[in-house]
Each structure stands twice: as C-alpha cells, then as structure tokens.
Amino acid sequence: MSEKIKLAIQKSGRLSNDSLKLIQECGINVNNGKGKLTSIAGNFPMEFLFLRDDDIPGYVADGVADLGIVGKNVLLEKGKNIDVVKNLGFSKCRLSLAIPKEKEYTGIKYFDRVSIATSYPKILQEFLDKNNLTADIHEISGSVEIAPNIGLADAICDLVSSGSTLFTNGLKEVEVLMHSEAVLVGSPNMNAAKKEILERLLFRINAVQTGEK
Ligand code: PRT
Ligand code: ZN
Incomplete structure (x- = not known):
C-alpha cells in the first residue's frame, strides 16, 4: 500500500x-x-x-x-x-490579560498577588515568572470572562479577537501575552x-x- x-x-x-x-x-x-x-x-x-x-x-x-x-x-x-x-x-487572535474596566491600570505590577482565571495556565505562569510576579491562577475551561463578575477572580487571561466579549462583560484588555x-x-x-x-x-x-x- x-x-x-x-x-x-x-x-x-x-x-x-x-x-x-x-x-x-x-x-x-x-x-x-x-x-x-x-x-x-x-x-x-x-x-x-x-x-x-x-x-x-x-x-x-x-x-x-x-x-x-x-x-x-x-x-x-x-x-x-x-x-x-x-x-x-x-x-488570528491574541492571549491577553483583562481587568474590570473601572479599575485603574498601573502597569504590570497590578498582577502581583491577584487571582487570575484562565484556560491557559502554562502560558500565564511563564509570563508571571518572566515578570517576577506571583498570582493565584484559577484554571477554568470556558466562559472565563464571567469570572470577575461572579467574584471568582480579580482578572482574566483569555483569547481576544474583536474585543466585544470583554466589552460586554465590563472588562478591558491591558496586556497582550502572545499573538496567535x-x-x-x-x-x-x-x-x-x-x-x-x-x-x-x-x-x-x-x-x-x-x-x-
Ligand atoms: O471543541 P474544541 O476543543 O475543538 O474547540 P474549542 O472550543 O476549544 O476552540 P474554538 O473552536 O473556540 O477555538 C479554536 C481556536 O480558534 C483557538 O484555540 C484560537 O486559536 C482561535 N481563535 C481565534 C479563537 C478566537 N479567535 C476567539 N475569539 N478562540 C476563541 N475565541 C473566543 C475567546 O475565548 C472569547 O471567549 O472568543 C471570545 C472573544 O472573542 P471577541 O471577538 O469577542 O474578542
Ligand atoms: Zn479546545
């Protein structure tokens, strides 16, 4: 054959x-x-x-x-x-960190000692390590954008393309970890x-x- x-x-x-x-x-x-x-x-x-x-x-x-x-x-x-x-x-999309839109973003140190919900724990951990940040990663497999609204996490790390899902959930994109x-x-x-x-x-x-x- x-x-x-x-x-x-x-x-x-x-x-x-x-x-x-x-x-x-x-x-x-x-x-x-x-x-x-x-x-x-x-x-x-x-x-x-x-x-x-x-x-x-x-x-x-x-x-x-x-x-x-x-x-x-x-x-x-x-x-x-x-x-x-x-x-x-x-x-095409990007993997980004996002926070509630009413919070003031002060730079990458914002993410030290916060909790972050994501389906990408490995990429996120590498990003945190590279920037000497400690954060509590909550791994969830879907609907990550809802996490801050229900009190599960302070921030999220998820895929973004148009940005409309973030907007709908009252979040803003503040750091891009990777382009995909x-x-x-x-x-x-x-x-x-x-x-x-x-x-x-x-x-x-x-x-x-x-x-x-
Ligand atoms: O069932 P299976 O496991 O095979 O599929 P899946 O549900 O895990 O993946 P799927 O089909 O949703 O996505 C497959 C791939 O498409 C991803 O791994 C990315 O490489 C790519 N991709 C491109 C995206 C997006 N754009 C995207 N926008 N994957 C997901 N999203 C989601 C994102 O998670 C968020 O919920 O869309 C929402 C944001 O979109 P905007 O436009 O509102 O910003
Ligand atoms: Zn999948």
Whole structure:
C-alpha cells in the first residue's frame, strides 16, 4: 500500500471551516460528513483525523497524526515538542490579560498577588515568572470572562479577537501575552515518503497563499 500522510484538523469549531477551505483550495478532496472521525482524500495521499483542537498537539507528538492544524496558543499551552511547519494566517487572535474596566491600570505590577482565571495556565505562569510576579491562577475551561463578575477572580487571561466579549462583560484588555494564528504542525519523525508528501502539500499551500496576496 502506498504511504499516506495523516492530517489532524479540528472537528468543529473556529478552526474547522478555514482548515477545510485551505485543504480544498489545495485541490484535495475532503469528505467530512456528519459524525465522521476519519476520512481519506480521493485524489491525494492524505488521511484526515477530525479531533478536538486540544488533542491535536499530543497526537502529532505521539505520531498518531503526522500533521495538524491548530492555534499557536494551544500548541504553546500543551508544550509538546513538535515543529511549526507553516503559519497559516487565519484564526488570528491574541492571549491577553483583562481587568474590570473601572479599575485603574498601573502597569504590570497590578498582577502581583491577584487571582487570575484562565484556560491557559502554562502560558500565564511563564509570563508571571518572566515578570517576577506571583498570582493565584484559577484554571477554568470556558466562559472565563464571567469570572470577575461572579467574584471568582480579580482578572482574566483569555483569547481576544474583536474585543466585544470583554466589552460586554465590563472588562478591558491591558496586556497582550502572545499573538496567535492557525499553524500547520508536524511530527519530527516522519519517514522519507511522508516528508515527500509534505513537500507537495507545502508547494500547494504556498501557491494558495501567493494567489491570495
Ligand atoms: O471543541 P474544541 O476543543 O475543538 O474547540 P474549542 O472550543 O476549544 O476552540 P474554538 O473552536 O473556540 O477555538 C479554536 C481556536 O480558534 C483557538 O484555540 C484560537 O486559536 C482561535 N481563535 C481565534 C479563537 C478566537 N479567535 C476567539 N475569539 N478562540 C476563541 N475565541 C473566543 C475567546 O475565548 C472569547 O471567549 O472568543 C471570545 C472573544 O472573542 P471577541 O471577538 O469577542 O474578542
Ligand atoms: Zn479546545
């Protein structure tokens, strides 16, 4: 049987449509019918795995998938030793600290000895350490913006794109920890045949991106 490269993409969420669109623009047929967890491209040596985005870095690190499309934010948070093969330029956002809008922001020392709610404890802890700050991190998996209003935390660290969620919840963005976008990640342990398929894929992605400029 000829070699296929396995690409993990988000099953449903903010990355899904643009990931599928990119693959289709590369001329690769992908069938992601409802409920499907895997599928095979008819016209390119590629197999798809449809997963939760949080699981993608681990699957690529373990070699279950050869490639994945995931937000840089999730990649850094999971801390897996895999390569960013290409920045994809969609799903742009930033990971930021935000505080209640009526508070006066005095600079980064504001965050010393406060409590911060986040779904990104690792990236936040690294930021605090780098700035010699001690804070109490509350890890929560969703609806982080509600935390200050219900008295769970003094501040939040979450993804922001338009800023309207912060605004609606009476918060203001005061520090940016990182800028993020979707990235193509790859296992460092691909065999020669898979590397050759990756080169063909990258050639097509580059052509798509050049065409969009
Ligand atoms: O189910 P699964 O685990 O696969 O998906 P998920 O719910 O964990 O992730 P999903 O689909 O919400 O987001 C996937 C990726 O999209 C993220 O990891 C980011 O890389 C990227 N992305 C880009 C965003 C946003 N923009 C974004 N705005 N992810 C989340 N948000 C949320 C943010 O958390 C906040 O609640 O949108 C809200 C803020 O948006 P604005 O426009 O009001 O500022
Ligand atoms: Zn997720």
